[in-house]
Amino acid sequence: MELLSTINLLALALVLLVVPKIYGVCWILFWRPLMLSRRFKKQGISGPKYRILHGNLREVRKMKKEAKLSVLDPNSNDIVPRVLPHLDQWISQYGETVLYWQGTAPRLCISDHELAKQILSNKFGFFAKSKTKPEILKLAGNGLIFVNDLVWVRHRRILNPAFSMDKIKIMNQLMVDCTLRMFEEWKKQRNGGESEQVIMMNREYKRLTADIIATAAFGSSYAEGIEVFRSQKKLQKCCAASLTDVYIPGVQCTFLRL
Numbered sequence: 240m241e242l243l244s245t246i247n248l249l250a251l252a253l254v255l256l257v258v259p260k261i262y263g264v265c266w267i268l269f270w271r272p273l274m275l276s277r278r279f280k281k282q283g284i285s286g287p288k289y290r291i292l293h294g295n296l297r298e299v300r301k302m303k304k305e306a307k308l309s310v311l312d313p314n315s316n317d318i319v320p321r322v323l324p325h326l327d328q329w330i331s332q333y334g335e336t337v338l339y340w341q342g343t344a345p346r347l348c349i350s351d352h353e354l355a356k357q358i359l360s361n362k363f364g365f366f367a368k369s370k371t372k373p374e375i376l377k378l379a380g381n382g383l384i385f386v387n388d389l390v391w392v393r394h395r396r397i398l399n400p401a402f403s404m405d406k407i408k409i410m411n412q413l414m415v416d417c418t419l420r421m422f423e424e425w426k427k428q429r430n431g432g433e434s435e436q437v438i439m440m441n442r443e444y445k446r447l448t449a450d451i452i453a454t455a456a457f458g459s460s461y462a463e464g465i466e467v468f469r470s471q472k473k474l475q476k477c478c479a480a481s482l483t484d485v486y487i488p489g490v491q492c493t494f495l496r497l
Contacts, residue, residue, distance in 0.1 A: 267343050268292060275345055279338045284347075286329060286338035294340025299325045344369060375478055410455040417450045 272289040279285065287295045306324040320327045326348050329337045337348040349355050358366050371385050379385070383394045400406070421443065429436050449468045 272340065272343065272345070276338065283334075284336050284338050285333050287333075287340075289340045292343065294342050294344070295325070296340075296342060302328065372478075413455045414451050417447060417454055421447050421450070 268291055272294075276285075276289060287298060289295070290297065302324040306321050309321060311318065311321055325339075326337070329339060330348065330350055335350045336354075339346050339348065349358070367387050368385055371381075376385065383391065383398060386394055425436075425438060428438075453468075
């Protein structure tokens with residue numbers, strides 16, 4: 240009799256432990272997305288249909304892959320269809336404000352400038368930054384871009400003096416020097432004997448940006464810190480690839496590609 244009572248108590252304890260977990264999983268995977276989608280739809284905000292676990296990541300990955308195969312019009316500055324093809328398509332399909340899903344996390348894309356300004360300038364704390372994947376934090380650090388509330392205030396106070404107008408004016412000349420140095424390198428390449436010289440502007444501008452950051456912020460140069468920038472570039476590629484993967488909470492640096 241005592242053994243039976245013990246088994247019943249253990250079974251009850253197991254049920255009490257398992258049921259909340261199952262409810263939590265169902266809430267995250269099914270009920271919460273369904274509830275939020277319905278509430279936003281009542282407000283006139285819709286978007287692509289939510290898919291279990293991966294949300295709209297499959298669609299995003301597919302559209303980005305197709306966009307890379309397209310050829311940009313050299314006479315147009317419209318790069319959105321190439322860089323953000325999913326948002327470009329969804330805005331034209333669902334309107335200026337679109338609800339989509341990055342895994343099980345909802346995302347609102349707002350293309351109305353005034354509405355974006357209102358959200359970002361309010362002082363009530365309604366706009367909170369979402370949780371960031373570990374890979375992104377390793378690349379950018381847990382700094383001003385990702386923190387909230389009092390931690391953000393403290394980081395902002397620390398960084399604010401470094402970006403005063405006087406400091407920017409000092410950096411301005413360094414930026415000009417870096418740019419002139421790049422022009423001189425182009426001239427030397429042209430004087431090498433060839434009448435025409437092909438310059439990959441995308442690569443050159445990235446190098447110039449890195450040179451300006453190293454010189455103005457750290458008193459170094461791109462040439463001296465080239466290995467650091469190469470390593471950072473590799474990490475950037477890994478982070479960019481992980482953006483369309485499903486992050487499994489509790490498993491550091493592990494993603495599920497569906």
